[in-house]
Amino acid sequence: MRAILLLAVLTNVKLKGYAEEIWQQDLSKDMQIGASTEGYDRVGLRCGAEKMTVELRTTEDFSGVIYTQGNFYSREPSCFLDPVRGRSFTMSIPLNKCDTERNGEKYSNVVVIQHDDELLTPGDAAFTLECDFSKPRDLTVTANLNGSKRRTTRSSIALVDADPGRDRRKRAAYVESYDDKVVFIPQKAYRKTNDEL
Template sequence: MGTLCGYILCFIYTLCWVICITADEIFESDLGEDMKIGLADGGYKSVKLKCGSNSMHIKLETDEDFDGVIYTRGSFHDKDSACYLDADSIREKRSFNMSFDLDKCQTKQEGKVYTNVLVLQHDKELIMPGDAAFTLECDFEKPREVTLQANLNSRESTKVISRISLTDADPGKKSKRPKRSLASPTEVEITPKSARTLSKEEL
């Protein structure tokens, strides 16, 4: 009787192990096909960036009430108030503002160009398809070739260029630096329409 029970338990353990392995493979397959984050073509109304002499100022508007989180990439776990915003703590559900110094919030510096990534995440814990991310740049060097939103006849006297482009919200995916972006010597704005135009120009 004891041997029979041992065989039965062994069979049950083996069956459970096979089921778990199969479930993991199916889950990974599903993630690979259906959970690609990619570039978001909606979920927001506009994102505006204004670069100051030592800071980034961001205004983000959504087309519907938003109850997720907004943060700079790398600041999710720290939840620093300057770099992380929980929509539940804001009365206005469609308009959000963030400001931080260029040496804060995981901002990266390369020469005289300061870069950050802003993430609009609808779920408070997980990045999902439909979430959006934006590369933000404050460029104190001579402006590169860009799609301009303002007349840059006086660009030689401009001290800083505000530049913004759409990027992949997935933190595990290495996004190439976009060839083109929207830029202005004052405040620059990206919308789903202008982002789609840029994406077509990248092809």
């Protein structure tokens, strides 16, 4: 009986040491998260005066998490969505919250679509969303008899690497619209070649 117990303790110590060795390895060169075009059919952005609304449609039932970069741990409802299951999701991100960056009249944020509730893995996606309310260089003036004011908007969605340690300025694919709405469809988005990245 003592021999079996001693063998079990020695095996446990040896396996524990092996596990620690694996967890201490730097896997950043072996495992890359990347910019995924898989798992979703479309991402839509609607720019509003107070918020940006993101609409996501996945190819299969999704039960991971969707959040703005920097808000995974806070899990604030307007910045974090934890759906039970489904294929269509909407998130309203206030322009003054959720780590939304403001540069003049341009607002931007990064939304992450993570398939696992806790870990970022290859196949997850991230998008830089932009709502630019500044006036364009070529301005066409039109008369509006209702007296309502319409802000000129440029909206864009860029597919970026989901790994938060990567450069978010490097876009894998990109769409833009000179309107308050834009839709990113993986097969139709402008893709950069390796030379352009």
